[in-house]
Amino acid sequence: MTITDFPTTASGVRSPIPDHPAPTPGERALAAARFHLAEASRFLGLEDGLHHMLATPRRSLTVSVPVRREDGRLEVVQGHRVQHNLSRGPAKGGIRFHPDTDLAEVTALAMWMTWKCALVGIPYGGATGGVAVDPATLTTRELERVTRRYVNEILPLLGPEKDIPAPDVGTDEQTMAWIMDTYSANAGYSAPGVVTGKPTALGGSPGRAGATSRGVRIAALQALTRTLGASSPEGTTVAVQGFGKVGALAAQYLADAGCRVVAVSDAGGAVVRPSGLDVAALRAHAAETGTVHGYRDADALSHEELLELDVDMLVPAALDGVITAGNAPRVRARLVVEGANGPTTPEADRILAGNGVTVVPDILANAGGVIVSYLEWVQNTQAYSWSAGEVEVKLRDLMENAYRAVADLAAERDLTLRQAAHAIGVERVAEAHRIRGLYP
Numbered sequence: 001m002t003i004t005d006f007p008t009t010a011s012g013v014r015s016p017i018p019d020h021p022a023p024t025p026g027e028r029a030l031a032a033a034r035f036h037l038a039e040a041s042r043f044l045g046l047e048d049g050l051h052h053m054l055a056t057p058r059r060s061l062t063v064s065v066p067v068r069r070e071d072g073r074l075e076v077v078q079g080h081r082v083q084h085n086l087s088r089g090p091a092k093g094g095i096r097f098h099p100d101t102d103l104a105e106v107t108a109l110a111m112w113m114t115w116k117c118a119l120v121g122i123p124y125g126g127a128t129g130g131v132a133v134d135p136a137t138l139t140t141r142e143l144e145r146v147t148r149r150y151v152n153e154i155l156p157l158l159g160p161e162k163d164i165p166a167p168d169v170g171t172d173e174q175t176m177a178w179i180m181d182t183y184s185a186n187a188g189y190s191a192p193g194v195v196t197g198k199p200t201a202l203g204g205s206p207g208r209a210g211a212t213s214r215g216v217r218i219a220a221l222q223a224l225t226r227t228l229g230a231s232s233p234e235g236t237t238v239a240v241q242g243f244g245k246v247g248a249l250a251a252q253y254l255a256d257a258g259c260r261v262v263a264v265s266d267a268g269g270a271v272v273r274p275s276g277l278d279v280a281a282l283r284a285h286a287a288e289t290g291t292v293h294g295y296r297d298a299d300a301l302s303h304e305e306l307l308e309l310d311v312d313m314l315v316p317a318a319l320d321g322v323i324t325a326g327n328a329p330r331v332r333a334r335l336v337v338e339g340a341n342g343p344t345t346p347e348a349d350r351i352l353a354g355n356g357v358t359v360v361p362d363i364l365a366n367a368g369g370v371i372v373s374y375l376e377w378v379q380n381t382q383a384y385s386w387s388a389g390e391v392e393v394k395l396r397d398l399m400e401n402a403y404r405a406v407a408d409l410a411a412e413r414d415l416t417l418r419q420a421a422h423a424i425g426v427e428r429v430a431e432a433h434r435i436r437g438l439y440p
């Protein structure tokens with residue numbers, strides 16, 4: 001299907017929702033990403049050809065990754081790396097290990113990365129990679145073999161000046177260390193700048209580990225005070241979906257800022273304590289048992305109930321497509337801060353906006369990760385290092401500037417924060433295309 005095949009919705013925007021009956025979660029994510037692009041293109045008056053170009057990834061590579069299991073069996077899993085756009089700099093984006101990941105999902109994530117980097121003003125294009133494995137079912141040695149073989153297969157795309165991966169769902173600092181080592185072994189020299197989110201012993205930046213979550217906190221506090229007019233975050237009630245790298249530290253930092261985190265969930269279950277959870281104790285419990293489920297000082301809750309709690313702020317920080325037309329009418333939070341990429345479908349977005357819910361979109365709310373990744377890469381390429389304090393000041397500046405630009409445009413042109421964020425990101429990429437011209 002090409003973008004010109006998309007049916008037209010009542011609002012006149014071509015909807016990229018595929019018309020076959022059961023799109024995969026990845027196809028839904030890509031349809032959502034293209035819907036936001038179509039809205040922004042219409043708002044900006046982009047010519048059709050440029051819109052079509054931006055709706056299509058620049059390069060996509062799908063690879064088979066053979067993996068030898070501990071019991072001697074040979075299994076083959078599929079991996080992808082998509083570079084959506086390279087007009088503003090090298091490609092940048094996470095690598096996801098998740099059984100449901102597919103080419104469509106990775107393409108959507110790569111597209112969001114393009115707008116995110118442009119929105120916060122860092123010189124990258126967008127990329128994302130994924131391998132369809134469940135890391136929880138692999139031993140550490142199997143995981144290392146999958147990682148190294150996948151990297152070997154996508155090697156022609158990677159490089160500090162070409163495409164720089166980072167952690168995402170199911171990958172972490174150790175994964176980045178294996179990627180850096182595999183790339184460096186092939187290159188014949190150490191290339192720390194080929195990945196970000198590495199351990200500090202290999203050139204990782206101080207402050208990268210919690211950067212996405214600190215960015216979520218900055219965006220949440222800006223929204224509370226600037227957009228919703230609260231005098232302070234003190235006592236703001238919060239529910240967080242997802243207790244991984246982004247969600248657990250977002251919960252911690254929001255609690256540190258004075259919010260009352262009343263509920264959190266992960267794949268294993270959800271817990272609630274109306275008087276406020278002890279997030280540090282909960283993190284210790286999750287580190288020990290692998291899930292928040294079973295935490296003693298809280299009651300159990302269903303995954304669905306968490307999204308519909310009567311709280312001030314909801315932070316989805318797990319996977320895409322979780323707030324849908326089905327549950328959006330029951331979301332009672334007045335502020336949704338998207339730690340995850342693509343957690344809200346376009347239909348749900350419309351319902352939330354109609355109900356007066358403010359949504360701080362993913363490409364703004366979770367940009368702290370790629371901002372500090374950029375700072376890590378700058379330090380690597382200069383063979384220089386900054387203190388955690390210096391990194392924090394730069395993160396805060398870039399996040400607050402981006403929030404201000406989005407909130408101002410939204411107020412000026414009566415847009416949602418998502419529409420304004422996309423308008424700014426897409427326009428900056430379109431401008432780069434116009435100035436560079438078309439080769440040949």
Ligand code: NAD
Binds near residue numbers: 246317339340342
């Ligand atoms: P992660 O793998 O560390 O954590 C994911 C969490 O989601 C886990 O706690 C998992 O148990 C939970 N989860 C899975 N299914 C769930 C369900 N149905 N209900 C509740 N929880 C569920 O991944 P992460 O790096 O924290 O990424 C989370 C989201 O944030 C993703 O959308 C990712 O793209 C986005 N993101 C991550 C970064 C980063 O720096 N890691 C940066 C920007 C955006």
